[in-house]
Amino acid sequence: MLISPQHFTMRFFKIFGGVDGKGFLDAQFTELQHLQDENNPNFVSEVVSLFFEDSERLLNELSRTLDQQIVDFRKVDAHVHQLKGSSASIGAQRVKNVCLAFRSCCDENNLEGCLGCLQQVRQECYLVKNKLDALFRLEQQILAAGGAVPIMSKD
Amino acid sequence: MALGGARFRYIISSNTLGRFGLAMGEGAKRILLVEDTEVNRVVVRRLVRELNVSLEEAENGQAAVDLIRGGRTYDLILMDKEMPVVDGHEATRQIRSLGVTTPIVALSGDSLESDRDLFLQAGADEFQPKPLTRDKLINIFSRYGLDYD
DSSP: OOOOHHHHHHHHHHHHOOSSSSSSBOHHHHHHHHTOBTTBTTHHHHHHHHHHHHHHHHHHHHHHHHTSSSOOHHHHHHHHHHHHHHHHHHTBHHHHHHHHHHHHHHHTTOHHHHHHHHHHHHHHHHHHHHHHHHHHHHHHHHHHTTOOOOOOOOO | OEETTEEOOEEEOOOOBOTTSOBOOTTSEEEEEEOSOHHHHHHHHHHHTTSSEEEEEESSHHHHHHHHHTTOOOSEEEEESSOSSSOHHHHHHHHHHTTOOOOEEEEESSOOHHHHHHHHHHTOSEEEESSOOHHHHHHHHHHTTOOOO
């Protein structure tokens, strides 16, 4: 039995999580989707890959910096700022929101708080990566079934 | 380029194809994007690709100031706030102290009044929250008379 593109499309929207302030991805992700076209067919996956390479590097740096005997909270804050910025650019709103809390802990020189946020941001990066991997796999399935990749409306 | 132990990187990535695949002529407006986060630069690069502008990039405020001191001129500068070496506030101040009147649009992920005020005091023309979208960029270009068609 052939599975219709509509079936994959429904699964796509379910994974997408909605632009509702609670989902993994916000309206900025939709903006990225709108920048993808026949001249830039892999734009979204390329930007997302770049984000995850960068976030892995930053998370490792954060681990290292927070593990020092004397923690340089300005350095921690600088790394978190970068992670916040890049997560906002791809629409990874839960990652961004944890980064906001993380920066507050840096302002307070709160080591325990920072360590908690580090754990949380790692988890959120892992979760959004899984979500996006599933989305990209579904896109391939939709295309293979003869459908078109759904793009959320910007409105 | 190494300078006193610090390294600066300039990225000159001209948007060489306009909307109709034509090479950028002398009429193409020149934009300087000053932004340390690569993901953000990649997104802006894509945003301007279909617009009739030439984009250059600097990874921090010092690199931007050096480009301008070296004689490069722009029609618009997009300036991030938090960057290593020299941040956006200081870079804006230094650029203004060189007598440069190019419009500077400050960008920040934090929409704080204090950020906005500091940037305006440093000499920025306006403040935009990040991330930039295509619509926001087109509006900015229109406000500063940059023809993007």
